[in-house]
Amino acid sequence: MKVSCSVNGQVLVADDVWEGESLLYVLRERFGLYGSKNACEQGECGSCSVYLDGVLVCACLVLGGQVNGREILTVEGLSHRTALHPVQTAFVEAGAVQCGFCTPGLVVAAHDLLRRVPDPTEAQIREALAGNICRCTGYAKIIDAVQLAAGRMSG
Amino acid sequence: MKPRLAPAATVTGRVGENVPRPDGVLKVQGGFPYSSDLQVDRMLWGATVRSPHPYARILSIDTSEALAAPGVRAVLTHEDVPGKRVYGLEIPDQPVLAFDVVRYWGEAVALVAADHPELARRAAQKVHVQYQVLAPLTDPEQALLADAPRLHPDGNVTRHVKIRHGNQDARAEVVVTGEYEVGMQDQAPLGPESGLAVPDEEGGVDLFIATQWLHVDREQLAGVLGLPPDRVRLTMAGIGGAFGAREDLSMQAHACMLALRSGRPVKISYSRPESFVGHVHRHPGRLRYEHGANRDGKLVYVRARIVLDGGAYASSSTAVIANASCFAVGPYRCPNATIDGWVVYTNNPPCGAMRGFGSVQNCYAHEAQMDKLAEALGMDPVELRTRNALETGSQMITGQVIDGPVPVAELLRRIKERPLPAASDPGSLDLTTQPGGVSNTTHGESVRRGVGYAVGFKNVGYSEGFNDYSTARVKLSVVGGRPRVEVHTAAAEVGQGLVTVQAQIAGTELGVTDVVVLNADTRVGSSGSSSASRQTYITGGAVKAACDAVRRRVLALAELELGRKTGKTDGLRLERDSVVSADGREIVSLTTLLGDEVIEETHEFRPRQTTRLDPETGQANAHVQYAFAAHRAVVDVDTELGLVKVVELATAQDVGKAINPQAVEGQLEGGAAQGLGLAVMEEIQLKDGVIRNASFTDYLLPTILDMPPLRMDVLELGDPHSPYGLKGVGEPPTISSGPAIVAAIRAATGRPITRVPVRPHDIVET
Ligand code: FES
Ligand code: FES
Numbered sequence: 073m074k075v076s077c078s079v080n081g082q083v084l085v086a087d088d089v090w091e092g093e094s095l096l097y098v099l100r101e102r103f104g105l106y107g108s109k110n111a112c113e114q115g116e117c118g119s120c121s122v123y124l125d126g127v128l129v130c131a132c133l134v135l136g137g138q139v140n141g142r143e144i145l146t147v148e149g150l151s152h153r154t155a156l157h158p159v160q161t162a163f164v165e166a167g168a169v170q171c172g173f174c175t176p177g178l179v180v181a182a183h184d185l186l187r188r189v190p191d192p193t194e195a196q197i198r199e200a201l202a203g204n205i206c207r208c209t210g211y212a213k214i215i216d217a218v219q220l221a222a223g224r225m226s227g
Numbered sequence: 228m229k230p231r232l233a234p235a236a237t238v239t240g241r242v243g244e245n246v247p248r249p250d251g252v253l254k255v256q257g258g259f260p261y262s263s264d265l266q267v268d269r270m271l272w273g274a275t276v277r278s279p280h281p282y283a284r285i286l287s288i289d290t291s292e293a294l295a296a297p298g299v300r301a302v303l304t305h306e307d308v309p310g311k312r313v314y315g316l317e318i319p320d321q322p323v324l325a326f327d328v329v330r331y332w333g334e335a336v337a338l339v340a341a342d343h344p345e346l347a348r349r350a351a352q353k354v355h356v357q358y359q360v361l362a363p364l365t366d367p368e369q370a371l372l373a374d375a376p377r378l379h380p381d382g383n384v385t386r387h388v389k390i391r392h393g394n395q396d397a398r399a400e401v402v403v404t405g406e407y408e409v410g411m412q413d414q415a416p417l418g419p420e421s422g423l424a425v426p427d428e429e430g431g432v433d434l435f436i437a438t439q440w441l442h443v444d445r446e447q448l449a450g451v452l453g454l455p456p457d458r459v460r461l462t463m464a465g466i467g468g469a470f471g472a473r474e475d476l477s478m479q480a481h482a483c484m485l486a487l488r489s490g491r492p493v494k495i496s497y498s499r500p501e502s503f504v505g506h507v508h509r510h511p512g513r514l515r516y517e518h519g520a521n522r523d524g525k526l527v528y529v530r531a532r533i534v535l536d537g538g539a540y541a542s543s544s545t546a547v548i549a550n551a552s553c554f555a556v557g558p559y560r561c562p563n564a565t566i567d568g569w570v571v572y573t574n575n576p577p578c579g580a581m582r583g584f585g586s587v588q589n590c591y592a593h594e595a596q597m598d599k600l601a602e603a604l605g606m607d608p609v610e611l612r613t614r615n616a617l618e619t620g621s622q623m624i625t626g627q628v629i630d631g632p633v634p635v636a637e638l639l640r641r642i643k644e645r646p647l648p649a650a651s652d653p654g655s656l657d658l659t660t661q662p663g664g665v666s667n668t669t670h671g672e673s674v675r676r677g678v679g680y681a682v683g684f685k686n687v688g689y690s691e692g693f694n695d696y697s698t699a700r701v702k703l704s705v706v707g708g709r710p711r712v713e714v715h716t717a718a719a720e721v722g723q724g725l726v727t728v729q730a731q732i733a734g735t736e737l738g739v740t741d742v743v744v745l746n747a748d749t750r751v752g753s754s755g756s757s758s759a760s761r762q763t764y765i766t767g768g769a770v771k772a773a774c775d776a777v778r779r780r781v782l783a784l785a786e787l788e789l790g791r792k793t794g795k796t797d798g799l800r801l802e803r804d805s806v807v808s809a810d811g812r813e814i815v816s817l818t819t820l821l822g823d824e825v826i827e828e829t830h831e832f833r834p835r836q837t838t839r840l841d842p843e844t845g846q847a848n849a850h851v852q853y854a855f856a857a858h859r860a861v862v863d864v865d866t867e868l869g870l871v872k873v874v875e876l877a878t879a880q881d882v883g884k885a886i887n888p889q890a891v892e893g894q895l896e897g898g899a900a901q902g903l904g905l906a907v908m909e910e911i912q913l914k915d916g917v918i919r920n921a922s923f924t925d926y927l928l929p930t931i932l933d934m935p936p937l938r939m940d941v942l943e944l945g946d947p948h949s950p951y952g953l954k955g956v957g958e959p960p961t962i963s964s965g966p967a968i969v970a971a972i973r974a975a976t977g978r979p980i981t982r983v984p985v986r987p988h989d990i991v992e993t
Contacts, residue, residue: 090345106264107257111417111467112499116923119417147257160255164247167889170897171722172254173417173467179255195657199665202932205923207417207468208722210896211931213889 077139079103080149089136096120096131098139099146107147107176111205118204121177121184122146128184130203147176150183159183162221163214170208178204182218190226192218228425228492230265230435233465235743237711238730242951245889248727249744250465250720261465262437263421263496270423271300273478273485273495274347276337276354277504278329281365281574281916282378283358285327288337296350298342301489308484310453314476316443320379321540321577323451323480329358330378330539331576332917333504340485340493363574363916367536368513370571378539378572385537385570386545388552390845392624393563399519399527403599407516407592408982410910411536412509412901414581415928418467420477420505421496424486431458432483437466439473440756441717441749451480452487459483463747469721470901471580472506474758475542503921507542507579508911510535510570512551512588518596524606524614528563529556529596529624533589535570535578542579544570549691549840549849550585553625557593558635558684558855559615564624566845574916580758582901583961586685591983594681594966598973608970609643609680617684626846629853632944634881638857639682641879641940648875650676651863659932662863662870673867676874679970682857683962686850687955688761691839695761695851698752699769701733702827703777703817710804710817712737712774715745718754718766723957724890725762729770731886732950736774737781738801739817752831760854760955763886768832768950776828782806785820835948852946856880856959858899858967861935864975869987871907873933873968879940883954888941891956896937898960904929906965907972910984 075098076085086102096113099105099122109119113132120131123145131146150157159182162168169175178201185192185200192200197218206214233250240246253259290302305312305326312326313319325336337354341347364370370383377383422436431454438444441461449456466473478495485493497505512535519527533551537544552568581587601608616635622628651660653671661669689695700715712733720726730742747754754766782799785806789799798809805813806820838847859877864870876899885891908927912919920926945952965983973980976990 092345100264101266104266105257106260109261109417109467110263110419110496112923114499114922114924117417147255151256156252156255160252163255164251167245167247167893169248169251169254170724170893171416171418171466171468172250172259173261175254176257179257195659198659198931202930205417205928205930207415207470207901207928208897209893210898210900210929210937211934212896212937213893214931 073137075136075140077141078143079105080145091137093136094132095134095136095139098136099131105146105148109173109176111173118181119174119177121180128181147180150179157183158224159186159221162217166213166217166220168209168213168217174204174206178206178214186222186225191222228267230267230423231260232746233259235745237741237743238727239740240731240734242731242735242886246727246731246887248724250726259465261418261467262435263419265423265435265464265494267425267492270492270494271340271342271489272344272347273482273493274339274351275335275481276351278325278332278334278336280329280358280360281332281363282361283329284361285325285329286357286359289355290337292355293339293350293353296353298346299339299350300491301340301485302354303338303484303488307488308451311450314447314451315541316475316543317545318541330574333576335481338481338485340489365573365575365916367534367571367573370573371569378574383572385541385572386548388548388568388840388845389843390552390564390566390624392626395565397519397528397563400522401603402517402519403596403603404517405596405599406981407514407595409512409588409591410984411511412581412905412909413503413911413926414470414472414506416468416470416472419497419502422464422478422482423492423494424482425492426486426490432486433460433462434479434483435462435464436479437464437473439469439719439721439758441747442753444476444479445749447476448480448483452483461749463719466719466721469757470582471758474580474756475507477505499923500921503918504576507577509581510537510547510578510588514589514592516592516596518600520600524604524611526559526561526615529561530565531555533568535588536573536575537570538573538575538577540577542577544579547585550685551589552845553849554586554685555589555593556624557590558617558682560617560621561624575913576918582898583685583958584759586683586962590681590683590962590966591969594970598970609639612682613639625840625849627848627850631946631948632881634942634944635682635855638855638879642680642857642859642877645877645938647678648861662865662872663868664932668868668870669865674863674865675975677862677864677971677975679860679967679974681963681966681970683959684853684855685958685962686852687764687854688759688834688851690837690850692837695755695765696831696833697754697766697769698829698831699766699773700751700827700829701770701773701777702825703737703781704825705818705821708818709741710739710821711741711743712739713743713745714770715751716754716766716769717747717749717751718762719747719757721757723894724887725757727890728763728767728886732767732770733774736771737778738803740804760957763953764949764955765832765834769830771950772830772832773828776830777826780826785815788820789814852949852954854954854959856963858963860967860971862968862971862975864972864990866976866990869990871972871985873903873935875935876964877938878960879942880959881942881944881954882956883946883949884943884952885941886951886953891941892939894956895939895960898957899937899964900929900934902961902964903934903968906968906983907985
């Protein structure tokens with residue numbers, strides 16, 4: 073089937089999408105947007121987190137065919153050329169990135185949290201990011217990063 | 228034809244500073260190319276046909292239907308392996324593709340390459356393999372019995388390590404015994420096993436791959452492919468974590484074979500379920516201990532029998548059991564020891580390297596024993612540990628005398644003296660602070676708090692005479708009017724921050740602002756693996772050695788120039804992109820001094836030699852360096868439901884010298900999380916050799932809600948033998964964190980808890 077959708081503000085079209093292809097596959101292999109990661113493809117790790125019509129979803133759980141005519145924002149769409157979003161800067165500075173495979177998903181999830189809750193408590197951060205697995209960092213510096221970003225964005 | 232790889236970024240920073248990682252900016256933007264993101268034109272996708280049985284004879288393989296399937300470009304079996312049919316890190320016993328028999332569930336039997344990954348997967352289902360199913364041997368104790376079926380020609384014992392230290396008949400006033408069991412843990416790096424093989428025109432191949440050791444991959448691949456090593460070129464692609472899972476070959480040989488056969492680039496990227504059978508795991512273990520001590524708490528002897536389940540193939544089992552045996556007693560003085568460590572073949576999934584490498588399993592046992600002993604003596608458990616703590620100049624049970632700082636007592640003192648967290652507030656509405664979390668299983672009823680301590684240690688670097696070295700090429704030249712250093716090694720940046728560390732070392736040694744670390748590949752000599760907590764020490768040492776050589780040449784050049792002019796050349800140094808005098812005055816900028824000159828040096832660095840364990844007594848100077856860490860855990864346990872909330876972890880670790888303090892903290896935090904995982908969550912569930920939970924839905928990894936705050940004391944005591952006095956950092960956090968948690972659960976519940984991960988029914992009286 074043919075899928076046409078807006079991705080990071082640009083209309084993209086994929087032909088011959090199979091019924092079984094996930095949005096994650098379409099983003100990665102058809103649109104070449106490899107920022108959304110494929111660590112479990114089962115909705116458990118959050119490494120594929122993107123916005124679909126403004127709602128945070130796991131791209132691996134959405135079918136490619138479902139996104140026809142809809143709007144998607146991926147991690148690639150959060151920064152503008154070299155200007156990083158404050159969440160992204162904070163992740164780098166706080167040391168919240170090691171291997172970085174979880175990072176795009178966490179950046180999108182943290183972005184979503186700060187959009188809804190500009191000054192989250194530690195408990196709110198933990199709750200919001202509970203669907204994102206990171207195997208490297210033990211999460212401490214991820215919490216630091218979100219707090220750092222929150223401080224800068226409200227300040 | 229080359230896929231896009233991460234561009235080398237410029238790093239500025241010195242040893243001891245919090246320098247941000249150069250790949251961080253790309254990683255937060257989603258632009259960092261991992262091995263699973265690679266693509267080139269005309270690329271095919273590989274899929275693997277795997278055994279549905281843990282043990283079976285292969286009667287026939289029929290590939291005809293798969294070959295005829297749409298979009299299929301190649302189907303391969305063991306008959307298509309061009310060179311050696313088996314490979315392995317220590318013992319070449321693992322088939323590239325199974326022939327005659329399969330020895331574990333998920334073993335690779337055949338390969339398919341097709342135009343689309345789904346076509347490849349579907350075609351893989353059309354490879355028809357006829358098996359004669361055999362009864363799997365899944366109990367490691369059974370595998371040791373004389374009448375057990377032999378899974379390999381030399382029998383089922385991969386290695387038996389004997390340590391006989393001191394008096395073998397020693398007796399003691401107080402004796403405690405215990406039996407402990409450790410489940411099988413998965414490294415679960417988030418990035419799947421993946422890579423891209425691109426055939427060249429002359430029968431050679433380029434492999435873009437995420438691996439912990441490029442050169443040992445190449446050596447094995449050259450053998451399998453029947454090619455000279457220079458026709459097999461490896462380039463590092465982005466690595467999504469490793470933790471030991473990328474030490475053995477997974478899809479490397481398969482992708483290369485498919486590429487060479489089809490004449491097209493082939494990418495293989497495992498799914499998560501496939502990843503669970505695509506790499507080796509942490510050895511499950513059964514450990515039987517007897518500790519004897521005097522009434523004053525001094526250890527008299529330790530006797531231990533350790534049996535690790537190596538699974539179907541050897542991988543690095545022989546080295547893992549050496550560690551499990553050498554460190555069996557923990558970081559304590561023990562004049563008499565009798566240790567028997569066995570690692571055996573079974574029909575379980577193969578086990579090999581995982582962070583902690585043999586020192587994790589025994590730490591659960593020796594620390595449980597120390598607590599038991601403390602109780603038998605009526606002594607404080609930390610006091611008992613302190614009384615027996617290894618010190619500088621102490622002798623290990625292998626006879627090796629430990630030099631350099633050995634701060635076991637100091638680490639224990641630090642975690643003990645740290646204030647304890649406040650008692651949990653039963654009225655708190657924040658359910659995430661309770662065992663059971665938002666499942667809303669308790670508001671504090673039946674919740675009891677416990678505090679536990681543990682200390683552990685392990686070696687840094689390879690051991691037992693293994694030729695440990697790393698190679699670094701360092702080039703200094705003027706680029707765009709500025710001096711620039713290029714560092715090139717084959718060392719794997721698995722996420723730990725090695726690229727940053729290499730740049731910091733070069734920046735420090737050559738006093739240059741712009742340092743670029745080139746992507747790792749096999750155009751430079753081996754760096755050894757990113758494992759054994761060794762890279763900062765060994766590859767860091769190589770970068771430093773190459774920089775020393777470059778600096779000597781620069782200063783010689785400067786002396787020549789200046790000597791002619793002023794005759795004053797004493798104490799010249801490199802700093803601020805210039806040659807400076809002893810008192811720091813700029814003499815000449817490097818830009819001026821070098822002009823068009825390029826100064827390049829390649830150096831190898833070797834730590835001090837080690838020796839092999841004596842086969843009868845296990846006595847030897849087997850290890851390069853020892854690294855120590857201690858943990859305190861505070862837990863709340865719902866004693867009715869058996870649910871555990873780890874409230875806080877505290878740690879103290881001697882890192883010798885923190886080259887990048889923020890990255891060091893990251894290692895301590897991430898390592899503790901993996902320790903917590905094994906203690907209370909993570910286990911590969913096996914039934915008759917079959918993995919029952921090969922997914923992130925069923926294999927439970929610690930989330931941000933499971934990980935408590937970690938309080939840290941980072942000591943920098945300086946090892947006299949290593950570059951900058953540094954110690955390996957990566958593994959110690961994973962060793963004692965879990966045992967401290969289990970000790971805390973015991974303290975909270977009064978239950979013996981002899982098995983990890985701790986399950987609810989181990990806590991709840993049944
Ligand atoms: S890849 Fe989508 S949640 Fe893991
Ligand atoms: S940084 Fe590696 S998984 Fe999070």
